[in-house]
Amino acid sequence: xxxxxxxxxxxxxxxxxxxxxxxxxxxxxxxxxxxxxxxxxxxxxxxxxxxxxxxxxxxxxxxxxxxxxxxxxxxxxxxxxxxxxxxxxxxxxxxxxxxxxxxxxxxxxxxxxxxxxxxxxxxxxxxxxxxxxxxxxxxxxxxxxxxxxxxxxxxxxxxxxxxxxxxxxxxxxxx
Numbered sequence: 001x002x003x004x005x006x007x008x009x010x011x012x013x014x015x016x017x018x019x020x021x022x023x024x025x026x027x028x029x030x031x032x033x034x035x036x037x038x039x040x041x042x043x044x045x046x047x048x049x050x051x052x053x054x055x056x057x058x059x060x061x062x063x064x065x066x067x068x069x070x071x072x073x074x075x076x077x078x079x080x081x082x083x084x085x086x087x088x089x090x091x092x093x094x095x096x097x098x099x100x101x102x103x104x105x106x107x108x109x110x111x112x113x114x115x116x117x118x119x120x121x122x123x124x125x126x127x128x129x130x131x132x133x134x135x136x137x138x139x140x141x142x143x144x145x146x147x148x149x150x151x152x153x154x155x156x157x158x159x160x161x162x163x164x165x166x167x168x169x170x171x172x173x174x175x
Contacts, residue, residue: 024139025115027061030068031088046079046092053085053170056160061087064156066149067136068116072123072160073099074132074170081132084170095133102133110150116140119153124161131167134160 071086081095109120117140136153
């Protein structure tokens with residue numbers, strides 16, 4: 001079923017103007033609106049969140065209520081790069097071209113996608129070694145300060161980086 005954006009009709013004496021209302025979503029609404037992933041996008045042998053990575057995700061959400069969705073992409077031993085922790089499931093979703101480009105180049109993917117601003121940035125360990133990517137999604141409406149949202153994503157990534165000794169640590173029990 002196709003979702004319709006609510007509209008606001010503003011009437012003047014000469015004409016009616018239709019102005020779209022961009023509603024700010026809750027985390028639950030954002031999750032419910034996500035597309036379904038296909039089986040071929042998933043690693044069926046990786047289904048449980050990485051314990052320490054999931055702890056980092058949960059702490060980031062507690063600290064930054066403006067973040068709607070967040071995911072850590074990393075490479076567990078014996079697997080391809082995939083989602084190892086998130087607040088929306090999809091654990092085991094294999095990294096796509098955008099994910100891998102970010103990881104290989106170190107350059108962020110910044111995108112407005114409907115009512116969301118998405119920032120995917122390289123995830124580093126404490127020593128500065130690339131270990132994956134961090135996807136961070138915010139509510140967005142035209143005129144919002146993208147640079148301010150990007151700064152929150154960078155700060156979140158940097159907070160995680162200070163706590164990650166290595167890629168292997170993401171898969172250890174929480175501390």
